[in-house]
Amino acid sequence: MIRLLAPLLLLLSLLGPAQAQQLLPPEQAYRASVRTLSPEQIEVRFAIEDGYYLYKDKFQFRTEPESVTVGPPELPPGKKKHDEFFGEVETYRHDLVFTLPVSAPADIAHFELTVVSQGCADIGVCFPPTPQRLNVDLTQSGAAGGGSILSQLGLGGSAPAIDRPTGTATPPAPAGDESGRIAGLLSGQSVPLVLLSFFGFGLxxxxxxxxxxxxxxxxxxxxxxxxxxxxxxxxxxxxxxxxxxxxxxxxxxxxxxxxxxxxxxxxxxxxxxxxxxxxxxxxxxxxxxxxxxxxPTALQSKLSDTASHEKxxxxxxxxxxxxxxxxxxxxxxxxxxxxxxxxxxxxxxxxxxxxxxxxxxxxxxxxxxxxxxxxxxxxxxxxxxxxxxxxxxxxxxxALAVWMISPVVPAIVPMIGYGALLVFSGIYLHALDPLPQHVRSWQRFWKAVGVIALILGATLLVGAMAGSRDPLQPLAGLRGGNAATPVPAFQKVRSVAELDARIAASTRPVMLDFYADWCVSCKEMERFTFSDPAVQARMSRMLLLKADVTANSADDQALLKRFDLFGPPGIIFFRPGGAEITGQRVVGFMPAEAFTRQLDAALTPPN
Structure with a gap:
């Protein structure tokens, strides 16, 4: 089995040195952390790598929830220099520590602080404004922000101490969504703990x-x-x-x-x-x-010789x-x-x-x-x-072959395929044959299974001919209705420009759904989540847009890259006018009850 791992180990060993020679991403060049001094004041620290610097006048701060506010930062004097990009400026190198006054309602003990900074590298490359998200705990003075793996994933609990600063910010990612928090886990925790966590994710x-x-x-x-x-x-x-x-x-x-x-x-x-x-x-x-x-016989002989040396x-x-x-x-x-x-x-x-x-x-x-x-x-x-x-x-x-092609063929094809397979299985199990006078119990059992398969298969075939397209509701077409509860009407967007225009023109909150015919979780969302009455009531108050990336065209890839997504399903919410609602992205399947809460948060106007 060692040889099976060799390609992976070789690739990783080659990639490692190459990465070290590249320009550092801004979130690594300027690593931010936070510490609570008191319920009214926090301390922000930047660890700035050699060869990089930050601008004093480029800091911005945002909080989530917005009921928490922070005052102007108490920044120390910077080093004055003439910058070819911004003229006379003050900059910081190596380490920067400053405080922020905090005002929070009495019932809020934790909040998320987004610190936006901007800087350059000495080699002449300047970075765009870079957001870094920090978790702040106001209940304990001296507590570092960021938290453990479990708390970053919203699962509560605590984790053992680690050898990296616990307040290290996550890379810029869709603020507050689960995939962003997991990306932060990779950058903010020890390697053994990260690998153990991902093994658990896999389970x-x-x-x-x-x-x-x-x-x-x-x-x-x-x-x-x-x-x-x-x-x-x-x-x-x-x-x-x-x-x-x-x-x-x-x-x-x-x-x-x-x-x-x-x-x-x-x-x-x-x-x-x-x-x-x-x-x-x-x-x-x-x-x-x-x-x-x-x-072929010759190849079998060769493989047999090989097998005698390799088990x-x-x-x-x-x-x-x-x-x-x-x-x-x-x-x-x-x-x-x-x-x-x-x-x-x-x-x-x-x-x-x-x-x-x-x-x-x-x-x-x-x-x-x-x-x-x-x-x-x-x-x-x-x-x-x-x-x-x-x-x-x-x-x-x-059955697996039918399931395999179902995303790329008309819906009636898998219905007929499953129905025919059940009918043939029923016949093979002697569903139509009379039982002999003296039979064993297991023969009766398998005949019963065959009869059930025959009935289910016939039902699927009749339903397909009657217009039903849902194997779970094969007779819905006979009632004159659809096979499933109607999904709310989405308007399709086919490019980034079209999406921007639709969002900018909307006077309602916007929900953008990334979908593909081959995406199993997308079909789950349509069948079990979007069909829920409570979900539909809330979605009716939104402009519903759908980016169908089934074809994986250049426009489809551009839409995915626009939001740092790698594939469907993904759901993003926007306020009227176009601003994304931070912390509300949905990646993967989400059941109706949890999605209802997500919609409530997206529909709540900002304070």
Whole structure:
């Protein structure tokens, strides 16, 4: 397995020295932190790297919530110099410490301070105004801002002491949203704690719909090796699959962070998905015994010779399947993935960002290892049972093929595909055959399963012909209604210029939804969140805009880059006139109840 990790280790080792020779990003050149002196006064500190300086007159301060206010800063005298960009100015180098008076309502003990600064490097490069977000705790004098990993993620609790300043600001990111906080986690915590946290993120993502298709793929690989496969061999195959997936997540993530575009998004087209679906069909037909997948005799002999020196000759094929699964099966963008990509994009630190993604993918794969070993454990001995298990996985792989192409074909196609598959399964389980006079209980059970499958399949086919497009509500078309609760009408925007014009002209708050046909979480948002009556009541008070990035065109990529997004789903709110509402971005799926609170906050006018 060491050789499977070699490409990743080589890439990271090459990237590391290259990053050190580049100009530092502003958030690294001027690292801000905050400390509470009293409930009425805080101290802000900038650690300024050698070769960089800050301008005295370029500081700005914002607070969230806006009911907290800060007064003018008490800045020390700076060093006067003639600047080729701004004329006679005062500047700061190395360390800068100043205080800010604070006025907060009695019921507010914590708030977020955004410090905007601007400076230059001695080599002649000047940076735009750079925001850095700091968490302030007014309850304890002497407390540093920033907080632990758990508090930065809004999960409460505390964490062990770390070796970096706890008040170090996060890189500039969409203020207050979860992916921004996770990007801050990468820059503000110790490396072991960061990797441990991302492993935990991966475990949580393993139980999302984006990862579910990987379970039958891996299980099918194990079952395809037959009943003679050992537990150790099942574990090796599972580990090879997970490592292929993890290395791909890391490398593709680094490429996405540095280029600003997800490789997996580019692969979500009808040709690629159809080819992958065809692969599943080929595998499933072999499960049904139509043929055996075998290599040419000469190649089999060569591989057999190799296998005698290297245990397990088919590991490489399983690794390839893990790579394809990572790129094609699960292109969802959740907050941890978005945060890591945002960190890589802002800092260029491919080593830490890529390592975090690799460890996150290992967390996602941990349950798959258990599934792989369990698949071996439940395999029966040779005989009719084994053939039944293989055919069951053949059906699962056919269903996966239908699911694979569903984002890029008309909605009626997967309805017919699922319906036909259930009908054929029911017939195969003898749903239409009379039972013999003396049968065992398990034969009655499987006939009942076959009857249910036949009825469900017929229902789906009738529903598809009647106009329904939702497999969960197949008969909705017979009622004369849609298959699901109507989603509020969105106006599509196709370019950054069109978006800016729509937002600027709106007299209502604006909600911008990033969507793609191949985005599983986007479909979840439409079905389970946007259809909720409480959500719809609030969305009716907004201008609803949708950026459909299914085609992944240049305009689509420009819209995503405009907001530091790497893929859908992503929802951004704006006030009337165009200002983004800070701290309210949504990345990934959010249930209706939580989204209702998000909408309430977006609809609340500023004080």
């Amino acid at each position: 949580l993502l393993a139980f999302t719909p984006c990862c579910f298709p990987m379970i039958p793929i891996l299980s099918g690989i194990i079952v395809g090796h037959g009943h003679k496969i050992s537990k150790l061999r099942a574990f090796e195959l599972s580990l090879a699959y997970v490592l292929g997936m993890a290395v791909t997540y890391a490398l593709a993530g680094v490429a996405a962070g540095l280029s600003g575009a997800l490789l997996s998004a580019a692969l979500q087209n009808v040709w690629v998905l159809s080819a992958f679906a065809l692969l599943f069909v080929v595998l499933s037909l072999s499960m049904f015994g139509f043929y055996e997948l075998q290599l 397990g000759g088919s590991l490489h094929g399983v690794v390839v399947m893990g790579v394809l699964s990572a790129l094609i099966v699960g292109p969802c963008v959740a907050a941890p993935l978005a945060g890591a990509l945002l960190y890589i994009a802002k800092t260029g630190d491919a080593v830490l960002g890529g390592s975090a993604l690799f460890v996150m993918a290992l967390g996602m794969g941990a349950p798959l290892l258990a599934v792989g070993v369990a698949a071996r454990s439940v395999l029966p001995k040779a005989g009719p049972w084994m053939e039944g298990v293989k055919k069951a996985f053949g059906v699962i792989l056919l």
